[in-house]
Amino acid sequence: MSDIEETLRRIENHKGFLGYIIVNAEGIPIRSKGLNDNALVVQYSALVTQLATKARSVVRDIDATNDLTFLRVRSKKHEIMIAPDKDYVLIVIQDPDTA
Numbered sequence: 185m186s187d188i189e190e191t192l193r194r195i196e197n198h199k200g201f202l203g204y205i206i207v208n209a210e211g212i213p214i215r216s217k218g219l220n221d222n223a224l225v226v227q228y229s230a231l232v233t234q235l236a237t238k239a240r241s242v243v244r245d246i247d248a249t250n251d252l253t254f255l256r257v258r259s260k261k262h263e264i265m266i267a268p269d270k271d272y273v274l275i276v277i278q279d280p281d282t283a
Contacts, residue, residue, distance in 0.1 A: 204216065206273070228264075232273070233273055
C-alpha cells in the first residue's frame, strides 16, 4: 500500500470524518470519498481551491519567503481542512462535534 493510500485510510478512520476530495492544480476533483453528491464535490473543489489560492497569496504578501501549508475553516456544521501542495489540494470535511 502506498503512503498516500495509508494516509487516506487513517483520515477516513477519524471520528467525525464526512469525506475527502483530492483536487488537481486546475481545481478539478480527481478523487473523492464520503461525499455522494457529485455537485457538492464540484462546489467544494471550486470554492475551496479559490480560498486556498487567496490564503496562499495573503501569506506570501506578508512574507515572500513563506508559503501556505495548511488551512482549517470551522463553521457551525463542518470543519474543512485544506492541505495545498504544488500539484494537488487535499480537502477533508469532518463534523466538528464528533471529531
